[in-house]
Amino acid sequence: MARGRTDSRRGLGAPAPVAPHEGGLAFALAFALLGGVLLNLMPCVFPVLSLKALGLAEGAHAPGAARRGGLAYLAGTVAGFVALAGVLLALRGAGQSLGWGFQLQSPTLVAALMYLMLAMGLSLSGVYVVGARWSGTGQRLTEGGGVRAAFFTGVLACLVASPCTAPFMGPALGYALTQPAWAALAVFAALGAGLALPIVALGFVPLLARWLPRPGAWMETLKQVLAFPLYLTAVWLFWVLMRQVGADASALVLAGAVVLVGALVWHGRAQFAAPRVLRRLAIAALVLVAVVPLADLKPQAATHAGADAAWQPWDAGKLDALRQEGAPVLVNMTAAWCITCLANERVALSSDTFREALRNTGTRYLKGDWTNQDAAITTYLAGFGRSGVPLYVLYPRGGGAPEVLPQILTPGLVADALARAAAGPATPATRSSP
Numbered sequence: 001m002a003r004g005r006t007d008s009r010r011g012l013g014a015p016a017p018v019a020p021h022e023g024g025l026a027f028a029l030a031f032a033l034l035g036g037v038l039l040n041l042m043p044c045v046f047p048v049l050s051l052k053a054l055g056l057a058e059g060a061h062a063p064g065a066a067r068r069g070g071l072a073y074l075a076g077t078v079a080g081f082v083a084l085a086g087v088l089l090a091l092r093g094a095g096q097s098l099g100w101g102f103q104l105q106s107p108t109l110v111a112a113l114m115y116l117m118l119a120m121g122l123s124l125s126g127v128y129v130v131g132a133r134w135s136g137t138g139q140r141l142t143e144g145g146g147v148r149a150a151f152f153t154g155v156l157a158c159l160v161a162s163p164c165t166a167p168f169m170g171p172a173l174g175y176a177l178t179q180p181a182w183a184a185l186a187v188f189a190a191l192g193a194g195l196a197l198p199i200v201a202l203g204f205v206p207l208l209a210r211w212l213p214r215p216g217a218w219m220e221t222l223k224q225v226l227a228f229p230l231y232l233t234a235v236w237l238f239w240v241l242m243r244q245v246g247a248d249a250s251a252l253v254l255a256g257a258v259v260l261v262g263a264l265v266w267h268g269r270a271q272f273a274a275p276r277v278l279r280r281l282a283i284a285a286l287v288l289v290a291v292v293p294l295a296d297l298k299p300q301a302a303t304h305a306g307a308d309a310a311w312q313p314w315d316a317g318k319l320d321a322l323r324q325e326g327a328p329v330l331v332n333m334t335a336a337w338c339i340t341c342l343a344n345e346r347v348a349l350s351s352d353t354f355r356e357a358l359r360n361t362g363t364r365y366l367k368g369d370w371t372n373q374d375a376a377i378t379t380y381l382a383g384f385g386r387s388g389v390p391l392y393v394l395y396p397r398g399g400g401a402p403e404v405l406p407q408i409l410t411p412g413l414v415a416d417a418l419a420r421a422a423a424g425p426a427t428p429a430t431r432s433s434p
Contacts, residue, residue, distance in 0.1 A: 026185055027189045028175040036077075036168030036194020042340060045195075047117065047229040048157040070203030074099035074196040076154020080190035082185050086099040089181055091239055098373065099381055101163035102387035104337040105373045107244045107297035110155075111253045113159070114237035115290070122261065124223050128268030158192060163337050173296050174385035204341040214339045224328070236339075242392055243366055243371050244338040247301045252293035260290035300373035310355045316376060319395075324354035326362040326398045333381060333391040336371040341390040342405065349410040357415050361422035362397070394418070400425020 001327050037047055084103065092099050103109050122128065169191065176187035234257075242250040263286035270279055312318065314331060322329045332349065334341040348354065358365055368377045370389050382393055384404055392405035405417055 031172035032190040033194040066203035070200040072150035076151040078192035080158025085188035117234040124227035256290040314366040
């Protein structure tokens with residue numbers, strides 16, 4: 001695994017660049033594939049998987065359709081990851097300091113995704129029908145079924161899942177972004193293939209498909225139930241937006257969301273009636289009014305720690321100063337749009353037991369917020385061979401090589417790590433887990 005090292009030329013707190021793993025491209029491809037599979041267990045992917053679950057239920061007992069849907073979903077995830085990686089590489093080549101998950105550092109995209117999740121949830125709730133014909137005859141429901149729907153579900157899964165970093169993903173993506181473009185794109189394609197692999201397996205392994213229930217009237221209830229993960233995702237994205245742009249700008253976006261809901265409700269009530277040009281123009285005008293607040297969303301300054309917080313905001317100079325004092329230091333690189341980060345905060349980094357462990361071991365706790373673009377944090381991540389968050393680095397008392405903690409934390413794991421850091425530097429240097 002990647003190892004952080006101190007470089008005296010850049011200050012005690014600055015990690016030196018990490019050399020690519022001796023396994024090279026084959027190592028990175030294998031880790032990306034495995035990391036993609038594990039992404040299916042990350043909370044950020046659940047809303048999109050709920051959409052795919054509806055499609056699986058519809059085609060589970062039609063082998064041909066299941067295989068076509070699985071391959072289309074695979075094509076969507078691979079195309080999505082390769083496209084995002086291509087944009088990232090192009091922007092980095094143009095001199096911008098960006099990392100994986102860069103797209104959710106854009107408040108406009110966060111707000112647009114919030115609108116999208118809200119609109120898809122309303123469709124599943126039956127407010128309007130996607131793919132319905134205006135004539136009133138031959139109406140058909142296309143969401144959840146068909147090659148096109150499967151492909152774009154895969155693209156959406158990529159867009160929503162990409163800010164998350166599953167185990168094994170971090171080293172693979174960190175390696176990819178140091179390689180030529182063709183090798184980097186191959187690693188990202190492997191990540192997309194891993195994300196789609198369980199769905200593809202359901203289409204090509206008949207034994208797995210037999211476990212799924214047969215289609216029936218129950219699917220209408222399932223469709224309505226599956227709308228709620230999308231609504232919750234919209235709520236989460238709105239919370240992220242508030243962290244990025246503040247309450248005033250977020251309130252305008254929320255007002256736009258209300259207008260969007262009104263437009264979709266009106267569309268749903270009228271879509272089977274005789275088409276009228278004025279009604280269509282009015283609905284289109286409402287949609288335009290809804291998206292106006294998205295045009296000028298600007299990130300605000302990072303939030304500072306409260307007086308009673310156990311942490312301080314990270315910066316390289318503060319880390320250097322604490323290292324010079326000889327105190328153990330825990331660095332947490334996080335972002336509001338990283339659900340893995342938020343889960344770790346809730347489970348392992350916010351309890352009274354954790355605060356007590358910090359006091360007992362004399363550990364100083366620094367938190368870097370990567371919700372909005374921050375070139376200094378991007379550079380720090382790259383120093384440990386990482387291109388995204390979460391990243392947890394523990395510097396031992398009295399100097400020595402830092403320890404990179406796993407991306408999934410437990411209270412016991414953190415307590416043991418703090419005790420090791422308080423005991424002083426270990427020899428040899430500590431390596432991280434995937």
